[in-house]
Amino acid sequence: MNKVLSLHDAVERHVPDGVGLLAVGGMHLHNNPMALVREVVRQRQRIRRLLTSPCGAFNADLLIAAGLVEEIATSYVGFEHLGLAPAFRRSVEDGSLRVLECDEAYITHGLNAGAGGLPFAPLPAGLEVSDVWKANPESFRLVEDPFTGARVLAGAPLRPDVALVHASEADAAGNAVLGGAHFVDRVMAMAARTVVLQVEAVVPTEAISRHPVGTTIPGFLVHAVVEVPGGCHPTASHGHYRVDEDHLRRYLALAGGAEGPRAYVEQYVRGSSEADYQQAQRALAPGEALQ
Amino acid sequence: MSRTDGRANGGSPTEPTIGELMAVELSRRLRGDDVAVMGTASALPQIACRLAKETHAPDLWYVAGGTCGVNPRLAPAVPSCCDEDLLRADTAVPLSDVVLLEGRGDVFTVFFSGGLQIDAHGNCNLVSVGDWTRPSLRGPGTVGLPFLARVGRVLIYTMAHNPRTFVERVDFLGGPGFLDGPDSWAAAGLTGGGPAAVVTPLCTLGFDPQTLRLRLETVHPGVTVQQVVEATGFELSVPEVVPPTPPPTDELIAILRSIDSGGLLRGR
Numbered sequence: 001m002n003k004v005l006s007l008h009d010a011v012e013r014h015v016p017d018g019v020g021l022l023a024v025g026g027m028h029l030h031n032n033p034m035a036l037v038r039e040v041v042r043q044r045q046r047i048r049r050l051l052t053s054p055c056g057a058f059n060a061d062l063l064i065a066a067g068l069v070e071e072i073a074t075s076y077v078g079f080e081h082l083g084l085a086p087a088f089r090r091s092v093e094d095g096s097l098r099v100l101e102c103d104e105a106y107i108t109h110g111l112n113a114g115a116g117g118l119p120f121a122p123l124p125a126g127l128e129v130s131d132v133w134k135a136n137p138e139s140f141r142l143v144e145d146p147f148t149g150a151r152v153l154a155g156a157p158l159r160p161d162v163a164l165v166h167a168s169e170a171d172a173a174g175n176a177v178l179g180g181a182h183f184v185d186r187v188m189a190m191a192a193r194t195v196v197l198q199v200e201a202v203v204p205t206e207a208i209s210r211h212p213v214g215t216t217i218p219g220f221l222v223h224a225v226v227e228v229p230g231g232c233h234p235t236a237s238h239g240h241y242r243v244d245e246d247h248l249r250r251y252l253a254l255a256g257g258a259e260g261p262r263a264y265v266e267q268y269v270r271g272s273s274e275a276d277y278q279q280a281q282r283a284l285a286p287g288e289a290l291q
Numbered sequence: 292m293s294r295t296d297g298r299a300n301g302g303s304p305t306e307p308t309i310g311e312l313m314a315v316e317l318s319r320r321l322r323g324d325d326v327a328v329m330g331t332a333s334a335l336p337q338i339a340c341r342l343a344k345e346t347h348a349p350d351l352w353y354v355a356g357g358t359c360g361v362n363p364r365l366a367p368a369v370p371s372c373c374d375e376d377l378l379r380a381d382t383a384v385p386l387s388d389v390v391l392l393e394g395r396g397d398v399f400t401v402f403f404s405g406g407l408q409i410d411a412h413g414n415c416n417l418v419s420v421g422d423w424t425r426p427s428l429r430g431p432g433t434v435g436l437p438f439l440a441r442v443g444r445v446l447i448y449t450m451a452h453n454p455r456t457f458v459e460r461v462d463f464l465g466g467p468g469f470l471d472g473p474d475s476w477a478a479a480g481l482t483g484g485g486p487a488a489v490v491t492p493l494c495t496l497g498f499d500p501q502t503l504r505l506r507l508e509t510v511h512p513g514v515t516v517q518q519v520v521e522a523t524g525f526e527l528s529v530p531e532v533v534p535p536t537p538p539p540t541d542e543l544i545a546i547l548r549s550i551d552s553g554g555l556l557r558g559r
Contacts, residue, residue: 027357027386028331030373054386054434055331055357055373076417078431081332081370085431092419092429101418103465104435108390124394126440126481131464132433135423180375181358182385238375 002172003225004202007274010224011039014196015162021073023051023160023192024059026235027183028080029243032059033166033198035231038277040164041066041269049073051160053184054104058235058248059164061085062269064097065261073100073139073158075107082248086255101135103127106155108184110139113157114191120154128153163192166232167217168239170197171205174222178215180238189217196224198231200240230278247281307544309492310335310450310556312511314547315539316490317403317446318342323350327401328389328442330356330434333372334555335448336403341365341550346543354399356435359384367553393438396482400443404436404486408461409447411504411525412476413468413486415439416461423463436466440479444487452491454524457505469503476503494519495536499528509536 005013015022022040026032037059040047049071052060056077063069064077065087077088091097102110109121122145127133133140133153143154165188168179176197178185189195197217202225208216231237234247251268255261268277307315317339321327325348329336333355340353344362355363357372360380369376384392392398406415407430417433419426439445445468449456460471468486469476476485489496489505493514499506506528507519516533539547551557 028371028373030358030371030375054390074432076331076432076434078331080372081334084429088431089429093426095425101423101432103433103437105390105394105437108387112387124396124438124441126396126467126479126483127437129440129464129467129470129479129481130433130437131418131423132437135418135463180378181373181383182387183357183373184387186385187387236375238378243371243374 003174003222004172005224005226007035007039007226007228010196010226011036011043011045014194014224015040015045017045019045019047019161021049021051021160022047023163023188024056025053025163025165025183025185025188026059027053027055029057029235029248030181031166031183031185031238032057032232032235033164034059034233034235035228035274036164036196036198036226037062038269038274041068041265044068051158052077053188054107057085061087061261062265064088064091066265069097071098071100073102075102075104079248079252082245083252086252087261090260100139101132102139103130103132106139107158108187110155110158111184111187111191114159115187118157120156123153123155125150125152158191160188160192162194162196163188164196164198165189166198166237168199169201169203170199170225171203171208171219172225173205174219174225175205175208176217176222177208177211178217179240182215186217189221195222196226197222198226198228200229200231200237202227228274230281233281305541307539308557309511311544311547312536312539313448313490313492314339314342314556315543316495316536317448320446320488321348321351321401323348325351325400326398327351327353327403328356328393328399329353329372329403331372332370333403334368334370337363337365338368338547338551338556342547345546345550354384354389356389357386359386359389365550368551368555370555393435393442396441402439402442402445404439404445404447404466405449406466407456408458409449409456409489410458410461410468412470412472413445413447413489413498413505414461414464414470415447415466415468416463418463418465420462433465439483440467440481441483444484447486447489449491452493452522454522457523457525459525469498472503493522502528504528506530507533509534511536512538
């Protein structure tokens with residue numbers, strides 16, 4: 001069973017224009033499936049609702065910068081110690097992007113509910129004190145605990161139509177190894193109807209099956225495998241390369257200019273193929289970008 | 292106010308930078324029976340935990356949320372909570388399991404927090420300034436801060452001590468502190484112990500046990516009480532005597548710098 005597709009074909013086949021709920025994996029500036037995200041931008045696939053892990057970063061901000069996102073369900077979009085996310089910030093402040101305010105507990109347990117077919121995710125007592133659920137009545141309800149009668153907060157299950165997830169390596173059938181931290185990438189893959197994997201390398205099944213327990217995403221959940229060495233750039237790929245902070249600072253600088261973050265989109269994404277992009281990055285940091 | 296971050300002084304073999312002093316202040320508030328958890332942009336608490344573990348609290352456990360390395364061996368410390376260097380650790384737990392255990396309520400005893408806004412009762416806000424529907428400043432989001440209502444003691448830190456950060460009441464309640472004070476705190480019946488301290492570049496703050504409002508505890512070297520009062524956007528409780536923040540020993544600074552070998556807290 002060969003699920004390996006080109007970057008172009010994987011996005012064209014599996015990320016429809018107007019996709020209802022698109023989930024992007026990775027957390028902060030680590031393991032973001034950026035090659036897939038860039039290809040979504042090149043193909044101009046519009047996203048009705050975007051879902052991030054508990055901490056979205058460049059994966060979300062680039063899609064917003066490209067003008068593709070109508071709504072976002074998230075508990076954080078930012079560049080951690082590098083600063084705020086310019087496109088997210090600007091679009092929420094000017095009212096062009098609707099936020100479904102979430103927290104880490106809801107995103108995690110909501111995805112688990114999606115993965116397990118649970119009708120909703122009851123959340124720990126005390127979380128109802130925050131303003132998060134009041135700002136997002138679509139995702140949260142106060143319900144009665146059928147066992148104690150107490151009022152508890154519940155979240156709607158999260159079932160992404162498509163999840164874009166990075167893994168270190170996979171075989172052609174989609175059995176995948178997460179090279180470093182799991183974040184919520186496994187849960188996201190389990191909850192989604194369609195999973196598109198971006199990997200540093202496609203490897204023989206024998207290489208994967210040497211370590212069947214631990215970090216594996218089973219191939220039966222995966223619909224497409226795309227091999228893009230360096231594909232997480234400028235975010236880190238655990239086990240392969242680190243965050244390219246210089247590149248991200250260029251993005252933040254361009255985003256602060258008159259044209260805003262769209263200037264970056266035209267220059268670095270729509271203006272070049274993924275191969276050109278990767279070649280340009282290798283030329284800037286010879287020997288460092290790839291192992 | 293020039294001293295709003297740890298880079299304002301370069302530090303010397305004997306004098307800690309503000310960032311280093313803040314790490315020491317957080318470290319002093321950790322105990323050997325604690326299990327601490329921290330999240331976004333958490334170099335400061337990571338270093339504080341490692342410092343406590345290597346000095347007065349060797350049995351401390353701490354989880355670097357995101358990557359979820361348990362007791363990560365720093366040296367050098369890293370600025371991101373999701374850096375794979377944090378997997379140089381005793382063990383690592385999937386994030387989804389850490390989130391489960393945060394909900395259990397009796398596993399983690401210390402939770403680190405911060406905010407775009409921190410209010411007089413120690414509530415934190417990372418979501419939005421102004422009206423949430425059309426904010427004047429949209430922040431990144433609240434991540435795991437709603438768990439503050441549920442988990443042990445909350446240690447708050449911020450690199451910005453000014454009237455925009457320290458406000459009477461947060462515009463969006465994302466990280467619960469003592470809510471609106473003693474009555475609402477008691478009525479909420481929360482399992483968490485509430486905020487224990489706020490460490491800033493100017494001072495360390497505690498809480499008045501009667502009003503549950505922030506109260507000045509100590510001022511850092513070179514800072515006056517008046518400066519703190521002026522940098523705070525609400526009426527700060529100030530005791531008659533405000534001692535200076537105790538300086539760390541040279542030995543403690545040496546251990547701290549062996550952990551922060553890349554000099555994150557020295558602005559490198």
